[in-house]
Structure formats: structure tokens, C-alpha cells
Amino acid sequence: MNEEFFGEKRTSLGESVRTFDAFPKTRATYTTRTPRGGAITLLLLLTSACLTLTELRNYLTGSESHTFMVEPGIGHDMQINLDITVAMPCSSLHLNVQDAMQDRILAGELLSREEVWFDDAGAHKLYSEGADAETERRLFSSLVGKGAGEGGGSCRIYGSMGVNRILGDFHITAKGHGYWEDGAHIDHRSFNFSHVITELSFGDYYPKLVNPLDGVVSKTDENFHKFQYFLSIVPTTYESQTSGKSLLTNQYAVTEQSRKISSHSVPGIYFKYDIEPISLKISDRRTALLAFVVRLVNIVSGILVGGGWVYGLFGTLAGYFRRQRRTTDGMLNGRALGDEE
């Protein structure tokens, strides 16, 4: 067997295709291999392996892109999720939503209430340490452990409710103050609107969503104190391109204002929210497989060619300075002048 091994049968087809070979190989007899060349090759291979790994990691992790648009579609409702503990008994609290439509939403009927002990330490820890099992257990026991009959003097209000998706005001006030209700008038000395917000969010839960009010504690010793939170709600769509799923939920920005008020005003906790017209879209994306492969090829070939060229250049320079003449080998083949020494 000789040259025919590559299927180079002396047919006319093989002959004609062969003339296209743009990669003429040098016969083994004319090429040399040197230890230095081998070391360089190894180094280049290592480098490309490193870069390939980095690229692979980027490819697998994917990237996150943020875009925005004027919110499409016609909105109707929005969900408020709330978990708040107020240092007053449930029986004296009044929950209400009023909005730009002049609708009144009886939040008291939509949210659950239970008597608990006021414990701000647990809530704050829960916020700063995330899913810490110990604090969570402590908070849970401090909040739920006391039965409703026992009464802790504080009220935990929690649940979800649907509201109109427009400018609105959700507030917790004392019964008999602010609204004309046929309820009892509560003693002013029992007013204490200190509170712990365990959660306040709008719309569905998403792991990356950070609600700035979660775990916030506000305390007061005054009976007449007004806590106000001004919320700007930004509709946000989380989209995963790999799974093709998307979730429409809301983020919000908040400013807080609290002050002592006169006994003629209505004390309480007020959440005033408005919806921004521009919505965000956060999408997780991954480069296409083909693009990734092209990139890999680019990197590897770039390193090999570039490395070989630099190696060759060094050899050329070395030869030039020594004013020696040598027969040369093709640099693109990774062999250089100095190798033949």
C-alpha cells in the first residue's frame, strides 16, 4: 500500500478533486519536530482548553438582558400579597382600599387576621438572613404559637387580594376613625401603629424578585402617628428563553414618610400605590449552539494560528540577529526557523 490508502484511487474524479486541495501537506521527510515546538504546542493547547472551558461555562450559565416597553394590553386587576403585624388588637383595626375609580375594597374581608405577640426581632432577622431555619422557626412560633383566644395584643394581617390596577390607597386605620362605620369608637390611648412588614408584594412570586418593604420594622410610641408608604409599581415580565416560559409580575420602588399627627387627623398605615406605564422585561437567554460552536472554533484557531505565528516570528528575529541563513519551513504549519538548530 502506498498513497492509495486515502482512497486516492487513480480515477479521474479523485484526480480532479485533488487539484482543489488548498492544504498541501509537506512530506514527512521535509518536516522536523523539536522539543521546543512540542512544548509550545502543549502550551497553546492548554490555553485554548482554558478559554474553551470559560466559554462553555458562559454558554451554560446564559446571560440576563433587560428591555423595556410601554405596557401592552388592557389591564384590569392586580394582586396584593401582604403579611404585616400591627401592634394593636385585630378587633380595633380597619382595613380598606380606595382607588381612583372611587371603588372601595373591603380588605378586611379578603385578608386573614390573627392575634399574635409583637416581635420585631424575628422579622428583621428573617429579612437579613433569608431562609435561616432557626429564625424562621422562632418567628413562626412567636407569631402563630399564641392561639387567637389567648391574644397577644397585636394583629397579624396576611393574605392576597385583588384590587383595581389603578392609582390607589390601601390603609390600616383604627375602627371608628376616618370612616363612618357603625362600630365602636376605640380609645385613643390604645392606638399604636408600630408594625412589621413580613411581606408586601404585587402579583406572582418570582425567586429573583426583591421587595424593598419585606422585613421592614417601623415603631412608634405615639398614639397619633401616620405611616405612609408611596409605592411606584413597575410591571415586570420574567422570561426564560430556554424553557419558553414567561411570568408577568410587578416590582416596586418605595419611599417612606412617617410623622406624628394631631388628634384631629386619622392615624394609621397607608400604602399609596401607582402603576408605571413602562414595563420591564428581564429575559434569561443562552447563545445559540451554532453561534457557540463558531465562537469556539474562532478561539481555538485564533490561538493556534496566533501562537504559531508569534513563535515563528521569534525564530525569525533570532535568526535575523544572528545573521544566519537557513532554509525555512511554513510558519502556518507551526514550525520555525530556530527549530532546525
Added chain:
Amino acid sequence: MGRGSRLTRLDAFTKTVEDARVRTTSGGIVTLVSLFVVFVLVVGEFREYRRIQVLPELVVDKTRGEQLPISLNITFPHIPCELLTLDVMDVSGEQQSSITHGIHLTRLTPFPESKPVSTTSLNVHEDTASHLDPAYCGKCYGAPGPEKDKGCCQTCEDVREAYASIGWAFGKGEGVEQCEREHYAERLDEMREEGCNIAGHLSVNKVIGNFHIAPGKSFSSAQMHVHDLNQYFASTKEHTFTHTIHHLSFGPDLPANVKVQRNPLDDSRQVTQERSFNFMYFIKVVSTSYLPLGTSENSYIPGAIETHQYSVTSHKRSLMGGADKEHASTIHARGGIPGVFFSYDISPMKVINREVRAKSFAGFLTGVCAVIGGTLTVAAAIDRGLYEGGMRVKKLHQG
């Protein structure tokens, strides 16, 4: 240049002498395949280079004193045009009552046919009382008459306007000479079954405000905006504010290549069976511009478009108030005016959609070089692998 020249020594592309070269069929195949790959990739690069991207930017809207153009086209199948009024009010205190300029009311035949009525066949008013004595001066029945006619109410319409201006209910014009002569009451009754289409353009101040379509003439009374609802409720026919919004936009349309949802309210429909029912649309208007390729900050380009997008929330309630039928815990306010209200708010942000080339020419050249170089190098490596592998196998067989 001789062999010893300095340039020769710097040659990074050393050539193998022709004798030492081997050409193989596998090499030929690899070459052809790699040329094909190069061709495909270069075509891809070229298309990427020619592609025009629309990149949205968000800036604070710094324009001042602009008017907000509104163009609308709404059909009410259960209310005659005679009863409908379009008003605009805004926070600057400006009011435009009973807008007719730029707005066309088209009478529609009774629902469900709802075809345009030929206006010549039945005209409610004769606009001018030309058949009358030139010295004729109609009474305004105690209301101040229009100034253009020296306080004379020449037509039934004039009397109605005069009544509305001081907040008197007009009714069907019984005992009013002008209206009886024009057979206003009879014609009104004839039109009871009809529907109405409101279409046209209006321009409002770019501040928070609302425009609404409500029944009856509107007037201001003690800082309150009031509509004369007398005829709407007096009717024996069941008028409702069921409506279809064919089109509602704030400025010209963006070109088709901008990927935004166009006017969200277009082709939306709201139905009610109740006479006293209020539809409310909360609209937030965002300024938007479209800058075609080659636009710079200060030069005017013919294709540039200044327009507005909007987001909307819709709500409805019965004027009777009370608990919502679907959401028992929602208590609606009582009272108000039946009609369709559009409450608009202006966003401080502006979206600029700018056309850009996805790649610069230099980027395109770099891409082409990368494609060619990368592909050929890889092909060379493959080919070399094949060649040397083959040699080894050959040696093995020989050995």
C-alpha cells in the same frame, strides 16, 4: 529583491517548495467543504451587516408646550348622535365642551344592523333659518342668546345651547317655537333607535386630563361639570353606553418594524345592559419618537416620527354603586355621569426608537476575516490529521 534582503528574512508566510508538497483527494474534499462553509458564513455575516436594528432608548421627555393629538373612532350602537357630547377637561382648568370641530358624528341605523344613515334623508336641524324673515329674532325663553346673532335664538339648536349655558334642562322642546317648527321632538323620537359613530381628531394640552363621551349638553355649574341627562333618562327606548373602540391613538403610527404593541384599545368592545353605567379608561401616555437611519440629534429627517404610546387599564361600574357582582368585597361609589371616560396622564419618560446598523463596516470586515481564517485553519488541522493518521496507518501496514 534578492534572497538576502531584509524583507525576505521577515517573511512570516514561508512557503514550502513545490517538490515537498503533497496534494491528496481528502485534502481536496476538505477544501471544497470548507469553501462552502466559508461561503455560508460570509453570507450570514453580510446579512447581519445589512440588518437594521431598532434600539429603544429611555430618556426623560424634555419637550415643552406640546399639544397631545388624539384620534378616535368609537361606535355606540344604542345611543343616537343627538344625545352624545364629547368634552375635554384638564388640570390646567381648560375645558372644551361639546367638541364638534374635527369630529364627525355618523348616524347609524338601529342595532344590530348599524349601517351609516344617509344624512340627506333625515336632518335634525336646519342649520340656518333662511326661509324666515331676515329681520326674524327668535326668543331664547329667558336664556342668554348667542352673541353672533345679537342675542337671538334662530334655531332649536340655539335655544338648546342657550339653555345649556346656564344649566337649564331642555327636554324635548315643547312650547319652543323654533323646535316645533323644526319638528325637533318628532325627529328625536325617530332617532331613538339609532346608534352613533364618533370619529375624528382633537388636540388637547399635554397635561393630566380627561375626555369623555356622555349624554346631553354639558355645562359648568359652581365648578362642577354637569351634563343635561334629562333626555337620556326620559327616553322610553333603552339607551346604553355599550361601545366598540375601533381606534384610539395619540399621534401617528410607528413603522411596522418597531416591535411594540400598537394602540392597545383598538378593536376592543365593552357591553352593558344598564342605562346608568360608567366606563372608565385610565390611560398613561408615553412620548415616543422614531429616528430612522442617519438621524443626528439636531437635524430634521423626513422619516422621523414623533408620536405617543399608551398603557391602559379599563374599569366599569354601575352608577347605582354597591357591591361588585364578581368581587363581593369591592364596593363601587354611587353617583356620577353615565358615559365613557378616558382619563389620561402623561409619563415623564420618553421612548426613542433609533434605527441602527447591527454592525459597522469594520465589524463586518473583521467578521469576514474571522470566518475565513477560522474555518481554513480548522480545515487545515482536520486535513493534516487525516493525512498524518493515514501515513501512520500505512506505516503500520507496511511494518
